[in-house]
Amino acid sequence: MQKFVIYRRVSTKDQGTSGLGLAAQDRDIGLFLQAYAEEPYTILGEFTDVLSGSDNERPQLTLALELVRKTGAELLVAKLDRLSRRVSLIAALLDDKKVQLRVAAMPNADKFSLHIYAALAEQEREFISLRTKAALREAKTRGVKLGGLRDKTGRRNVAVQQEARRRAEKVAALVVPMRDQGASLRAIADALNSSGVPTARGGQWQASQVKRTLERLKG
Template identity: 65%
Template sequence: MQYVIYTRVSTDDQGKSGLGLEAQRRDIDIFLTNFSAVPYEVIGQFQDVQSGSENERPELTKGLALVRKTGAELLVAKLERLSRKVSFIASLMDDKKVKLRVAQMPMADKFQLHIYAALAEQERTFISERTKAALRAAKDRGVKLGGLRDATMKRNAVIQEKANTEAQRLIKVIGPLRAEGQSLAKIAETLNDMGIATSRGGTWSAVQVSRVIERV
């Protein structure tokens, strides 16, 4: 089995810092280790730093060209890393030369992936409309949306800044451990043994370690 791996992050900053990439690579590694037919070979890896709403992505184009040429499967961590547009997903489903595999849904076929993409797009549309309806209702009640939004944004900015500062401090310990190949669970155990508490004063878990890595 041959694979062409595709990863994507949304902004230049994410591309430079690695935000989100480790999580994608982790999911892809889990798929290759536990779900792929063997033997397998990764014949190409491509990465874009671009919004998922944009169809024209140079590295994805190269990856798809290699897939069509070799008959390999295009492997992505999550369907949204490929695209957030169901129309784009559908166009790939119709391409008989493109085989698609999603690490987080290792057993899903093209039909199931198409349905998932459609449902995800409907959910995003519903959430957007629900937010607009809530804002209209608040405005009808006389709530000053601008001031409320500004206060909320400032509060959220302070929370995010605190979280980022904490993550930068912790990554000095977590980073070297991860580089040595330690699992997230083992790193959590090490932090607990060292007496390093989480930001809320609790004990560490693998999920919390993962969040710090993704934030940094």
């Protein structure tokens, strides 16, 4: 029987008490169990930490890992960043022979894929942070007044665009070479789905989404 230990993380106390963030994680974990878990399966424990993604002190994760190592169960998380945003912590867990990690949003990913994904995500976050700080310095130099509703809306729109670009860059290594070799949008979508790469909403890729991704990479 396949055994799981579920781990969730929310980044603020408000999220922990109100359930914000937990519902989405529960949804992804539920979808994974329905579609990818062997039948029958059992859940040996569920653990939730409420703290920052940069905080390595995870009391509930520690308990979850103790149970995993003791029982041989798989550690199941909704998304890799719910486990940690630090590639060093993820790498250490992936190297632990007594820990088998499963990510609901990447159901077919092996340890190598998860390690690469974590490293790329960390580099992208660092670069986005540098780019944002540089843009703010340039705006200040030009005398742009920061703050207010309009500026908040503008920053929100920029953040949405940056997130879309970040997601596009994650799959660039697959979609760009295939497109350069003449693969159709449909064929690229099928390859992404076969590789277990989810869309931004956790669903299946369509040709139209591949087209938008390629357009973002050219922008």
